[in-house]
Amino acid sequence: MTAEAEFDRIDFAILGLLAKDAWLSNKQIAAAVGLAPSSCHERIKSLRARGVLLGAHAEVNLQAVGFSLEAVLFVQLGKLEVEAVDSFVSTTAAIAEVRGVFLVSGRSDLIVDVVVRDMQHLKMIISEHFNQHDVVLRVETSIVFSRQQHYTLPRPWSTAKTG
Amino acid sequence: MTAEAEFDRIDFAILGLLAKDAWLSNKQIAAAVGLAPSSCHERIKSLRARGVLLGAHAEVNLQAVGFSLEAVLFVQLGKLEVEAVDSFVSTTAAIAEVRGVFLVSGRSDLIVDVVVRDMQHLKMIISEHFNQHDVVLRVETSIVFSRQQHYTLPRPWSTAKTG
DNA sequence: GTCGTCAATCGAATAGATTTCGGAAACATG
DNA sequence: CATGTTTCCGAAATCTATTCGATTGACGAC
Structure with missing residues (x-):
């Protein structure tokens, strides 16, 4: 409804980085996207408040804990x-x-x-x-004989609109 | 040989907590499992080194970013x-x-x-x-009309062996 | 063009967390 | 009981997250 959320490429970069590795520090993300840590922190807080970043989950080696x-x-x-x-x-x-x-x-x-x-x-x-x-x-x-998964975000704007 | 990994219930509690929420701080986990922060930190480090904790990934609201x-x-x-x-x-x-x-x-x-x-x-x-x-x-x-997922670990020892 | 408004960014300061490490306690072994 | 090993704890040092006021830049109104 009211959630006409808009994102720029920095937001997407942050989302992509965190989707790949949720244990990245705010400082690392800030450096990667070219922002000051405080600014990056504000963005992440906003993404969470807007319901775009829903949470994070650790990936556990299930075979190692007996679920083979x-x-x-x-x-x-x-x-x-x-x-x-x-x-x-x-x-x-x-x-x-x-x-x-x-x-x-x-x-x-x-x-x-x-x-x-x-x-x-x-x-x-x-x-x-x-x-x-x-x-x-x-x-x-x-x-299931084997599985492959990845956690990278697809490009949002098809193949244009970015430049 | 070296990979005869063994886990006690504290290790499983840590894994379960992180699987549910990878953004929990070490301090919070330590309090939840009844350990000092330093001890808990050592365990998490070990779980990562042994390949049991593989990583963490943020959960992104894909509909919000245009993948509906x-x-x-x-x-x-x-x-x-x-x-x-x-x-x-x-x-x-x-x-x-x-x-x-x-x-x-x-x-x-x-x-x-x-x-x-x-x-x-x-x-x-x-x-x-x-x-x-x-x-x-x-x-x-x-x-896919709808999906439901959860990230809780099943109990490792069937229904016994815990006492 | 000029002014006013709003949102985003930055840098510094504070508060808080992580990380390391030596020593103590618990545990298993012989 | 002695001994070696593992686990745990607490304090110190380092690094980080978080807040906040000030600055910048973009945008619209007039």
């Missing part, structure tokens, strides 16, 4: 009311082993990203939280 | 050599609009998470980076 199996669940739901679906999404997202829930169009209705210790753990999660649920018609499971 | 459309691509690949597949995965992961690539078992071989400005942008990404590629047999696209 990752899976993606494709869930088909019955034709139910929106309330029931939303409720199921929320309770699913609250499961400790679930890292993300996507409500999508297409062949399946829900995509669920799950991190578990082993196959038995995975079987338990599926049978306990999905197969026993009325809303769920069917669950397909895909094992 | 998210999609998941399900990619089927031809029966090719491992090299060609790995190469394709790497180049795909390097696309700015791609946030994650998952190599999986099941109906499709690759799951690609994409963030774009609009439909035209999405169409461009797919046709340019996927449809024109020899390795790709078929791409199915799912629009």
Whole structure:
């Protein structure tokens, strides 16, 4: 609504740097974007207040702490009311082993990203939280062999408007 | 050999806190886990050196910066050599609009998470980076209506062993 | 063109945090 | 019980974040 927020290239540079490494100090960011630390600090504070910078999360090596199996669940739901679906999404997202829930169009209705210790753990999660649920018609499971992620921001203005 | 990393519950508490909020100060974490700031600092340093804490990333409100459309691509690949597949995965992961690539078992071989400005942008990404590629047999696209994620660590020791 | 207004930036000062390090305490080992 | 090892603590030093008043520059009104 009121949030007609505008950003210049310095704001985007700050966002990009923090998306790549949230542990950069304000001083480092200021130097990287060519601003005084105090000015940079004001901008970051503003980005947080405006809801553009939502927070930061540490990346934990899950294999190192014993979660060596990752899976993606494709869930088909019955034709139910929106309330029931939303409720199921929320309770699913609250499961400790679930890292993300996507409500999508297409062949399946829900995509669920799950991190578990082993196959038995995975079987338990599926049978306990999905197969026993009325809303769920069917669950397909895909094992994740490997993943690659990155945290860089795409360029905001397509390929122009910057100069 | 050297990598027989062991963790106690304080290490897990630190990891959990930082996974939820990487901007917590060392002082705050120390207070939360009941340690002196210097001791807590040593533990965090060790977790980083051992490769358990991999880094931290700011969470950016992508809608606020103009990326209001998210999609998941399900990619089927031809029966090719491992090299060609790995190469394709790497180049795909390097696309700015791609946030994650998952190599999986099941109906499709690759799951690609994409963030774009609009439909035209999405169409461009797919046709340019996927449809024109020899390795790709078929791409199915799912629009993401909503997503829920959380960054809390599951309990490491199943339901026992903690006492 | 000139003035007034507003927003952004800077630099210095303060308050606060991180980081290092020697010594004490806890723990396991023989 | 003695010993070596690890972990923890507290204080000192260093560095950083944060605030604030003053300056600059851009922009619109007249």
